Amino acid sequence: MFEVSNQPPPLEPYNLFTSDIALREAVKREQAGWAEEGLTTLGATLGKPETIKLGFDANKYPPVLCTLDRYGHRLDEVEFHPAWHELMAIALRAGLHASPWAEPKAGAHVARAAGTYMLTQIESGVYCPIAMTYGSVPTLRQAPAIANQWLPKVFARDYDRRFMPAREKKSALIGMGMTENQGGSDLRTNTTRAEPAGDGTFRLYGHKWFMSAPMCDAFLVLAQSPKGLSCFLLPRWTPDGERNGIHILRLKDKLGNRSNASSEVEFDGAYAELIGEEGRGVPVILEMGNYTRLDCAIGSAGLMRQALAQAIHHARYRTAFQKKLIDQPLMESVLADLALEAEAAAVLTFRLARAYDESDEAALTYRRVVTPAAKFWICKRTPYLTFEAMEVLGGSGYIEESIMPRLYREAPVNSIWEGSGNVMCLDVLRAIARTPNVGEVLHRELDDGGDAHLRGFIKRLQQRLEASDRNDESQARVLTRDLVLGLQAALLIKHAPAALADAFCASRLDNGSSAFGLVPRGLDLRAIVGRAGPT
Ligand SMILES: Cc1cc2nc3c(=O)[nH]c(=O)nc-3n(C[C@H](O)[C@H](O)[C@H](O)COP(=O)(O)OP(=O)(O)OC[C@H]3O[C@@H](n4cnc5c(N)ncnc54)[C@H](O)[C@@H]3O)c2cc1C
Numbered sequence: 001m002f003e004v005s006n007q008p009p010p011l012e013p014y015n016l017f018t019s020d021i022a023l024r025e026a027v028k029r030e031q032a033g034w035a036e037e038g039l040t041t042l043g044a045t046l047g048k049p050e051t052i053k054l055g056f057d058a059n060k061y062p063p064v065l066c067t068l069d070r071y072g073h074r075l076d077e078v079e080f081h082p083a084w085h086e087l088m089a090i091a092l093r094a095g096l097h098a099s100p101w102a103e104p105k106a107g108a109h110v111a112r113a114a115g116t117y118m119l120t121q122i123e124s125g126v127y128c129p130i131a132m133t134y135g136s137v138p139t140l141r142q143a144p145a146i147a148n149q150w151l152p153k154v155f156a157r158d159y160d161r162r163f164m165p166a167r168e169k170k171s172a173l174i175g176m177g178m179t180e181n182q183g184g185s186d187l188r189t190n191t192t193r194a195e196p197a198g199d200g201t202f203r204l205y206g207h208k209w210f211m212s213a214p215m216c217d218a219f220l221v222l223a224q225s226p227k228g229l230s231c232f233l234l235p236r237w238t239p240d241g242e243r244n245g246i247h248i249l250r251l252k253d254k255l256g257n258r259s260n261a262s263s264e265v266e267f268d269g270a271y272a273e274l275i276g277e278e279g280r281g282v283p284v285i286l287e288m289g290n291y292t293r294l295d296c297a298i299g300s301a302g303l304m305r306q307a308l309a310q311a312i313h314h315a316r317y318r319t320a321f322q323k324k325l326i327d328q329p330l331m332e333s334v335l336a337d338l339a340l341e342a343e344a345a346a347v348l349t350f351r352l353a354r355a356y357d358e359s360d361e362a363a364l365t366y367r368r369v370v371t372p373a374a375k376f377w378i379c380k381r382t383p384y385l386t387f388e389a390m391e392v393l394g395g396s397g398y399i400e401e402s403i404m405p406r407l408y409r410e411a412p413v414n415s416i417w418e419g420s421g422n423v424m425c426l427d428v429l430r431a432i433a434r435t436p437n438v439g440e441v442l443h444r445e446l447d448d449g450g451d452a453h454l455r456g457f458i459k460r461l462q463q464r465l466e467a468s469d470r471n472d473e474s475q476a477r478v479l480t481r482d483l484v485l486g487l488q489a490a491l492l493i494k495h496a497p498a499a500l501a502d503a504f505c506a507s508r509l510d511n512g513s514s515a516f517g518l519v520p521r522g523l524d525l526r527a528i529v530g531r532a533g534p535t
Pocket residue numbers: 175176177178179180182183184185186210211212213254257262413416417418419420421422423426
């Protein structure tokens with residue numbers, strides 16, 4: 001047997017919170033310093049070898065659909081590997097599904113964002129029901145009687161895997177069903193019918209082409225009622241204790257996100273209750289969409305962080321051509337460039353999360369414009385970053401025993417669901433056109449901090465934001481990318497070490513690079529990589 005040499009040890013155990021300088025700084029800066037202790041505990045739990053293994057197992061043994069029992073009665077249940085349940089229990093115990101609503105305080109959304117940013121690094125599939133439950137609360141609150149009944153269960157931290165009426169369970173999770181076979185982005189094409197039952201409730205008939213996490217206890221869904229497209233709460237069990245008429249037709253065979261079940265479903269007279277005003281279903285459910293879009297940015301920033309941490313860890317140990325990889329000048333360029341992207345994603349994500357902790361008009365405007373913009377650009381960059389980080393590990397990065405293939409397969413999903421890239425950019429145009437104080441709010445955020453390069457970039461961006469053709473849809477991606485780059489550069493100049501901010505401006509502004517590692521000469525790359533490596 002050959003001797004094993006020149007191989008790094010696995011990156012475990014490690015603390016995902018204390019080892020991440022940019023995360024720790026962001027938590028403190030964005031008003032969540034009080035959460036450090038809890039985040040340190042969660043970071044240690046997630047970085048244990050046994051927790052890391054749960055992520056591998058939950059993907060190795062994906063969920064299985066059980067449509068009928070042995071006698072032919074409908075079951076419509078999904079069975080998960082125990083690893084999935086253990087990960088869900090960790091997430092709920094940390095309050096990642098609801099803590100800002102259950103225990104509101106300054107920095108609560110930021111603290112929860114930091115927890116989910118770490119969770120997604122170890123396993124992203126469980127993030128889906130966690131994010132949907134988190135996002136569902138403001139929508140549920142539009143029906144106070146229903147909220148009173150459901151929110152105590154939604155806020156509970158005891159994960160309860162049992163399939164039974166929510167009133168008998170310790171806790172409840174909420175999913176979402178909007179997308180239909182004939183149209184997902186264009187929700188007004190929904191055909192699912194909601195027929196009044198005569199007692200104030202409705203019965204749903206139709207289908208959903210995508211409905212993830214079908215073992216949630218209830219779903220927010222869109223259906224056409226007599227007054228138009230409306231939002232409904234669809235529980236898995238009726239108030240009489242019967243299985244509701246939700247038939248799971250199949251589970252999607254997905255590229256990634258394989259630990260999570262995503263289903264196609266049919267509604268056969270399913271019991272449902274109206275949420276919000278009848279006929280105004282899209283704005284009612286899109287209240288949830290804002291939060292799940294924020295979560296796409298958080299999730300993708302987390303994937304970037306994990307890919308970067310693995311890449312730097314590997315390069316620290318592996319020698320090629322008589323030098324550690326991390327000391328090879330060209331590898332240093334690649335790692336530094338990856339680090340710039342990952343920290344820029346994190347700094348914007350946590351700034352955005354703070355806007356969800358605030359309720360003044362400027363914060364609402366910031367959320368409205370920057371949520372779709374950040375979702376677009378951060379999610380769009382993630383597949384490139386995970387691919388490049390995988391290559392740092394050489395051939396081993398392509399092998400399933402490392403986490404890199406899982407990160408790579410997961411990377412595109414946040415860009416597609418909850419509004420795909422183009423839909424996000426068109427939403428940014430809409431937000432800019434319809435939000436009265438947008439110019440003032442962006443002007444304040446786009447502070448060049450004395451950097452001449454950024455000053456010129458912002459000037460050109462602002463001219464485009466004010467130009468008469470700013471609504472040109474064909475240019476929506478260009479405008480959104482530049483808005484995000486301007487915001488990221490301004491945040492880095494304000495909050496990150498000068499080496500990092502300088503390198504970001506020098507490599508990103510006016511210089512749309514097609515691969516990582518194409519950074520100009522004369523930057524302090526060592527300082528950037530040193531800061532980014534897991535400590
Ligand atoms: C793993 C996974 C899980 C999912 N889970 C859920 C779930 O739980 N609940 C749920 O409701 N949905 C879910 N979805 C569905 C997802 O939200 C939709 O797939 C997505 O919104 C896009 O809708 P669509 O597939 O119908 O594509 P389409 O709407 O047909 O869009 C196709 C492409 O056209 C682009 N496009 C659309 N309109 C325009 C335009 N006006 N101009 C330019 N380009 C445009 C889009 O950006 C996209 O790139 C899930 C999807 C995946 C992949």
